Amino acid sequence: MLVASHDLGVINLLCQRTMVMKSGHVVASGPTDQILPSMTLTLVSPSEFLV
Numbered sequence: 001m002l003v004a005s006h007d008l009g010v011i012n013l014l015c016q017r018t019m020v021m022k023s024g025h026v027v028a029s030g031p032t033d034q035i036l037p038s039m040t041l042t043l044v045s046p047s048e049f050l051v
Contacts, residue, residue, distance in 0.1 A: 012036055 003014050011018055011032060018035040020028040028035050 008036055 001014075003011065005011055015032045017030065018028075018032040019026055020035060028038070
């Protein structure tokens with residue numbers, strides 16, 4: 001099964017392996033439990049902190 005989502009919670013629940021892409025290029029790949037913790041801080045946009 002292939003899951004494409006911007007919701008990291010969904011990815012964490014459904015996927016054993018994760019591939020992260022940026023601008024059409026793979027920037028990280030591996031077991032979800034190793035990829036998501038390292039990518040979570042990277043994926044948050046500074047604009048999301050604006051009130």
